[in-house]
Amino acid sequence: MSATSSNATLIGIKGSRQRLDTPCLVLDLDMFESNLAAMHGWARDRCIALRPHAKTHKCATIGKRQMEAGAIGLCCAKLGEAEALTDHGLEHLMLTSPVTGRAKIDRLLALNARLPDLTLVVDDPENLAELEAAARIAGQQLRLLIDVDVGTHRFGVISPDQALALADTMAASPALNLMGIQGYAGHCQAITDYHERLEVSHRALGVLAGVRDALIEADHACDIVTGSGTGTHDVDQTFGLLTDLQVGSYVFSDVTYDRVTMTADGERRVQPALFVHSRVVSRCQKGYATIDAGSKSFSMDGPMPILVDGPTPGSEYGRFGDEFGRVSLEGVGRDVALGELTTWMVPHCDPTLNLYDTLHCVRGDTLVEIWPIEARGAAG
16 A cells, blocks of 8 residues: 655665655564564464554554454554544454543444444443443443553552442443453563563562452453553463453564563564664764754654664764754764765654654665555544
8 A cells, every 4th residue: 555655756666765755754564574473473372362552553554464464453542543443444443541521432432333342441430431321322332341550550440349340330231341351561561671571560460360350259251351562472471361462562663672671582573673764964063964853753752763774883863853853973984975864763663653644665675665654643
């Protein structure tokens, strides 16, 4: 699939990767497909399901590739993401954050009418009551998970008793169907040391297991126990609790995850596949050059991007405003060309991707496709 881009005329031309108009977001398809095969193959070997998080890519083409690779469904952080992906043919979606307020619940019911297995989370009795009333009036049934706070403290019930109260309310209404529980340990994902991450994540899973056990003891259904992420996928599957893993960043990796030791033996299961291309637009100053990629081209909520191809390995990125950045030239030992291409590993893939409308997909040195990012900007 191709999308509108100033680079569309370069598709299929040998060497076109070096000719891309910048700044642009570039997906190395060989690395992307290797990451996809590695994670889904690993999951199949361990008989655990993957429910990848589409908030990472917001792209229908990638979502379809994940489903073709064996995913049981996709997660969406926001209702707008789910609507956009449904519009482009995706099904089997799970909303991983609460849907509140009349306007959004009306949209939710419209989406629920289109997706027979749409699933969503709840953690608040007032929200559950408004969902129940709306679904009952509409003659619909909602598939629900109870969200459990396992340590991130963003969403979720904080005790088994709170979960049981929600479950009892669901059991009393034909409009509500309890499917299970969710517990996402976002605070664990980027812990770099494998054994420290295992300890912290398993402590979080112990909280989730306590809620699961309480529900089952009270004769409530708990068929789905979902959570985890790219950073903890390897340690979490050994706990024996989760029915599926909400991996997301594995398709791209980034500077943050490139620093994480994801396996006990140091195996690099996923490789960086997502990059920003930028060009030198000024070289008047000694010691650095200005490039055309600033805070509107990179997420600035974490580490700086890392140069993987350009003036010299090790040249550092520096902030230079909304539209521009600076690349250090200390020790380059040559003149930097005006328009010289620089390639950067993205610092945090999810919010960086949300800054772009399209993914420029390359194989080797050739631009082969341009994929739209359909759910970009779907904030609600």
